[in-house]
Amino acid sequence: MLRTHTCGELRSEHIGSTVTLTGWVQKQRDKGGVVWIDLRDRYGITQLIFEEGVTEQSIIDQAKKVGREFVIKATGEVVERYAKNDKMATGDLEIRVNSLEVLNGSKVPPFTIEDETDGGEDLRMKYRYLDIRRNPVREKLQLRHTMMQKVREYLNKEKFVEVETPYLIKSTPEGARDFVVPSRMNENEFYALPQSPQTFKQLLMVAGMDRYFQIVKCFRDEDLRADRQPEFTQIDCEMAFVEQEDVLQTFEGMTKFLYKEMKGIELDDFQRISYDEAMAKYGSDKPDLRFGMEFCELNDKAQGKGFVVFDSAELVVGINAEGCANYTRKQLDGLTDFVKKPQIGAKGLVYVKYNEDGSFKSSVDKFFDQDELKGWAEKFRAKPGDLLLILAGEKNQTRKALNELRLEMGETLGLRDKNKVAAAWVLDFPLLEWDEETKRYHAMHHPFTAPKPEDVEKLNSDPGAVRANAYDMVINGVEAGGGSIRIHDRAMQARMFEVLGFSKEEAEEQFGFLMGAFEYGAPPHGGVAFGFDRLCAIMAGEQSIRDFIAFPKNNAGRDVMIDSPSAISMEQLNELGIKLVEPTKS
Amino acid sequence: MLRTHTCGELRSEHIGSTVTLTGWVQKQRDKGGVVWIDLRDRYGITQLIFEEGVTEQSIIDQAKKVGREFVIKATGEVVERYAKNDKMATGDLEIRVNSLEVLNGSKVPPFTIEDETDGGEDLRMKYRYLDIRRNPVREKLQLRHTMMQKVREYLNKEKFVEVETPYLIKSTPEGARDFVVPSRMNENEFYALPQSPQTFKQLLMVAGMDRYFQIVKCFRDEDLRADRQPEFTQIDCEMAFVEQEDVLQTFEGMTKFLYKEMKGIELDDFQRISYDEAMAKYGSDKPDLRFGMEFCELNDKAQGKGFVVFDSAELVVGINAEGCANYTRKQLDGLTDFVKKPQIGAKGLVYVKYNEDGSFKSSVDKFFDQDELKGWAEKFRAKPGDLLLILAGEKNQTRKALNELRLEMGETLGLRDKNKVAAAWVLDFPLLEWDEETKRYHAMHHPFTAPKPEDVEKLNSDPGAVRANAYDMVINGVEAGGGSIRIHDRAMQARMFEVLGFSKEEAEEQFGFLMGAFEYGAPPHGGVAFGFDRLCAIMAGEQSIRDFIAFPKNNAGRDVMIDSPSAISMEQLNELGIKLVEPTKS
Known part of the structure; x- marks a missing residue:
């Protein structure tokens, strides 16, 4: 090796020994007849010192000439450092260099190689080999x-x-x-x-x-x-x-x-929640369970009172933003703008403030009196000081929009705590999903997923209602993995391809090898990715x-x-x- | 799990317990009112027993119907086996089955799933999932x-x-x-x-x-x-x-x-041998060092005696096949046919028998007398009873042919022992090799290999003589891996591309990213694959x-x-x- 130690290895017990280090010049300072170099490698940083009257002048001259990111090799004695640095593992010592070799020079790097860099994304990608040098x-x-x-x-x-x-x-x-x-x-x-x-x-x-x-x-x-x-x-x-x-x-x-x-x-132990429940409670098959704020459906209480937005909706559903009754007009308008963004797609937002004095103030006061709003609040299990946020429309689309609003409110209220881990299994996914564009069923997971045995007969009568032994692992609202129990029977696999709109010939040409394998003793099996x-x-x-x-x-x-x-x-x-x-x- | 244990897990201490096993039917025998099934999984084989008068008749009937490679699930009591089988880890016991379920059937497999199979290569590849079931x-x-x-x-x-x-x-x-x-x-x-x-x-x-x-x-x-x-x-x-x-x-x-x-x-510790030495002694850069039979060059003793085959050859070189002086005419003809095969390409083979009585008999007795042949034998360090096998011709081609003959003789004499491991590093490979077809140098390893510092100046004067810090690991005559110390300097890398016939533009377009990286502090480095x-x-x-x-x-x-x-x-x-x-x- 060109070195005896790495730049992260030396400790007080090495003081007095002679070592050779190699690495990159992180920093070089030159002040009052002394030159310091912070030498960096994957393992850490060690300080080199060159001092007039102690170090040979030619070596000091060399040390003055090295620039950032030069690759050097330095040999010297490990000495105790005058001003110790607690933040560095090697902060008790420095190397009094008596031999210095530049192994390779460096142009000035296009961005600083520091924990916080001035380099933009594009530049850092182009010079990825420099970006990786950053801790x-x-x-x-x-x-x-x-x-x-x-x-x-x-x-x-x-x-x-x-x-x-x-x-x-x-x-x-x-x-x-x-x-x-x-x-x-x-x-x-x-x-x-x-x-x-x-x-x-x-x-x-x-x-x-x-x-x-x-x-x-x-x-x-x-x-x-x-x-x-x-x-x-x-x-x-x-x-x-x-x-x-x-x-x-x-x-x-x-x-x-x-x-x-x-x-x-x-x-x-991981929480377990069915797909249906996840969709109903959180509007998402990957709910962030670090916080509650569960959906509350309001059709029974909100429909039939003459408010056409609710009356014409498939679903009226809301969340309770606890402690937000003091939201200003501007804040509420902000939330309305948020849900009306094209990628979220709600038509509007209904709010109900449950004031600290027990009264209600809502954007639908014209249609609902205090008693009715109180009934809503009870259903939401809201307390004085809370704010109900309600969307209405087509079921899936409304849930999806309310999911976004829930996550936004969770973020705003600091409920999506980085230090908290909420891991869950989402279970019982539908086997198939209907695709409006192609007018046919697609496999929700993939065509090798087995239907639940008790749902098999619905493959004919009501394919969309067939559930699968399919599962996703969701951590903090992110899908970490997923899998399923697979089909291991040729006839069932063939039936599945049929449901998915494959002709017999297509199924055979593309997946004949797998269906063939199922004829020679395929065991029940399942997995995950x-x-x-x-x-x-x-x-x-x-x-x-x-x-x-x-x-x-x-x-x-x-x-x-x-x-x-x-x-x-x-x-x-x-x-x-x-x-x-x-x-x-x- | 569908099973409580695997088919390789049960031992005497399990006798008396009730277990459930799953696996594939390796074999089923039915004799005198008793059915045995050898049940197989990745972990081993366990015997199942179904006995008239003990096992329920319906289960015996089921057991009779299962065929090879059926996937079954069997529950029963672990009992001591009457006729123990020392060859099986589970050979002390068997399972007296009281519940049997066929999890999946199987067609008769296209070849036998045994250690020795009757399946040809093509069939085994087509049904690779069955082939993998074989131990x-x-x-x-x-x-x-x-x-x-x-x-x-x-x-x-x-x-x-x-x-x-x-x-x-x-x-x-x-x-x-x-x-x-x-x-x-x-x-x-x-x-x-x-x-x-x-x-x-x-x-x-x-x-x-x-x-x-x-x-x-x-x-x-x-x-x-x-x-x-x-x-x-x-x-x-x-x-x-x-x-x-x-x-x-x-x-x-x-x-x-x-x-x-x-x-x-x-x-x-691994032997170390230079490329030049490997080529001279074994005619190969991946010599099988489990045995000696080193090449012996004979130009000094064999040329100038009027035998035109030798006189016109660049190299006369042979090996000593110890103890083979008693080879028959037919065996020697066989070796001549071997070296004359098109893929080996020698023109002929000269032999010298060093008879047990101290006399010599050779295929070139016309040109060389007993004293001369004795001189050869001394150079080969041959003893009475040995056989010298000699080729002549262009140097590289002759070495290559003699390498094949050496390996063949090693095989014949049982010197390539499967239980012996001879590992070596072959060092100092040439940096470049001349390609007659394209009339230019190619990188022997790859264009990123560094020339030896002491050879750098020959890049201009004699590129073919430049050696590299490149190395191969050779085990029993097979190249296991190889690598080199790399170029880490932009100018040297550019020079290398030039030697390899790249235009500046081509080098920049294809490898500009690497040469660019070398300008920002590239450390000396090397590796292996x-x-x-x-x-x-x-x-x-x-x-x-x-x-x-x-x-x-x-x-x-x-x-x-x-x-x-x-x-x-x-x-x-x-x-x-x-x-x-x-x-x-x-």
Whole structure:
């Protein structure tokens, strides 16, 4: 090694010994005949000192010339520091350098390599290798590393076998868009990159592997929202001979283990809530359960009194913002503007102030008297000083809007506490959801999810009412993972494809290999997949996943550091047997 | 769980308890009023017994109907077995079943699910999920799993950080052919799948991660030889502030750790041999060092005696096959045929028998007398009873041919002992190799490998003579891994691209991001990559990597199980902005 120690390693007991350190120049000061250099590496920072009359003048001259981010190698004696620095692990000492070598120079970096940087997002992405030198980014990657090792530790203990499934697989039109890979050896044919190893992990169950896991890259060619990536990492797991409860216990156990090991937090047993209840109480299948503010439905009390907005609504539903009766006109207008935003889409907001004196003031006083409003307040279990916020309209749309309002109010009232962890299982998802656009049912989870045995017969009579043994793990309102018990019977799988509008031929061509496998002794099985990038962000209490990915892509799917994707040569295209369609100049 | 225990778990101490097992029917016998079922899962086999007069008749009838590979659930009492079976871990007991449920049936499998199967390669690949049920295949995947965990254990201890690098990167024409991925969002542009994360791991060193590793899929669109796969797994590592010796020590340590943990074998310190020496002594840069049989060059003694084959040869070189002087005419003809095979390409084979009586008999007695042959034998350190086998011709080609003959003789003489491990580092590889076809130098390792400092000036005068700090780990004649100290200086990297025939523009366009990174404080660094599939095969003492891959592709790059690659829809092609070139009917 070019060094004897790292920059985070030296302590008082090293005082008196001679060491060689390597690293990057974090800072260099030159004052009154003394030069100090803060030398940085992944492990910490150590101070180097060069002093006139003590250090050889040529070395001092060298030290004066090094700039920020130069890579240097310094040898010297570890000495006690005059002014100790409690904030640094190495703050008791410094190195009195007697030999200095510049291993590599550096141009002035385009942004400061400090915990707080002056670099904008674009610049930091272009120079990602400099951004990673910053503690907050490096620490996120190290957290990710530790998480990976801990996930493996737990799953190994539980007898899961890590199996790598292929990346060059087959394109299937179900689900999101595939990235495809032209095959040179198989003319006019394409591989696809996996959106998940779903069918392979099921085949591993048929193969008798019993418990499988993988931490694996998955790919979706979708239009990217702010916090989506075309390639992302999944903790992918599957178990044979299990029922839903076994999967829940196993992965609730994993999550508790991770919180304990990573954060020293002992999580309570997870709350469990059905999809229907989650939608009715929170308007979301991933409710933030760090706070209550449950929905209260008001149709029985609010309809038939002549207020047409309520009378024509499928659902009248509200929340109780505790202690907000003193909201000003302006604040209430702000909330109305919030719910009327196009992405939220409510037509308006009704409020009822439950004043401290016991009286009510609402935006619908014209239609409802004090007694009626008091009846509402009772239903909301509101107290004097509370504020009821009520929306009305089509059921699903209204719930969705009220969910946004609930989260907004939770945020405003400081109820979404970063230091609190509310983990839950959302259960009993519908098997299918109706798509108005294509006028057919889609699989809510995926086409391999088993219907609940007691609901199977509704597949004919009322497909939308069939529930699945499907479950999501939700932490602080974020979906950390999800899974289901799978179909393991050929006839049921074929029936499922039929319900989803596949012709027999399509089903056979795309998933014949899986249905074929089900004929040779497929065990009952189920599993789960966690979004690993997101799980890291959740664990760190962060919103964005991007900094937990070493080299993320931007919202256009581009890697701006390496400038990819890029044009390829005509020779490559010819070998692959493909041509570009001339881009339309639009 | 549907079971209380696995099929490998029960022991005498469980006798008397009631258990529920699940698994696959390995075998069912029905004899004299008793039915036995061998029930199998990943963990082992347990015998079930159904006996007339003891077991309920309806359950016996059920048991009679189950076929091979049915998935069943059986509950019953653990009882002592009358005829114990020492070969099975559960051989002391059996389950007297009182409840039986068929969880899934099975068609008759297309081949027997036994250690030795009657299934051919093609059939086993098509039904890979059945093949994996066989112990030898499952055990290989489990060995791979354990290797992965042990590799991580070692590298974690050595402070390596596991970082995931992107799969959607940029196509560069250097090296093998890239698989490319059309981008829908970036019209007419393509990503490429990584042939290795080489540039990213170097950027992580520039980023200060200090020690990086990843067990990662890599992709090469090459014509596939028998034991190559278009996607393969690499243990990829990089270290900053190191010299070659540090990398060698670290990964020799890892390999010793793996052998100790996986096989209980304490490896000796690895032999070290330079590339030049390996080529001169064994005709290969991956010599099998389990046995000697070193090359002996004979130009000084064999030339100038009128034998035109020798006189016109650049190199006359042979090996000593100890104890083979009694080879028959037929055996010697067989060896001559062997070296004359087109893929070996020697013109002929000269032999010298050193008879037990001290006399010599050779195929060149016409040109060399007994004294001359005795001089040869001395040079070979041969004893009476030995056989010298000699080739002559162009140097590299002759060495290559003699390498094949040496391996063949080693095999024949039983010197390539499966239970012996000979591990070595081959050092000092040439930086460049001349390619006759393109009339230019190629990077022997890759364009990021640093020339040895003392050889740098030969880059102008004699590029072919420049050696690199590049190294391969060779175990029993197989390349397990390789790596190098890298260039970390922009000017040197630019010079390297120039030597490789890149224009300034090409170098900048393809690798500008890396050269740019070198301007911002790149530390000295180096690393290594292991072929993980191969390392697993080496560890198991197997030749083929295919069974160490859960779902391998065939020699045409096809996955015959899922039938991939396959055609994609016109809609997909349109979205991607590509067209197929009509295949030429040839």
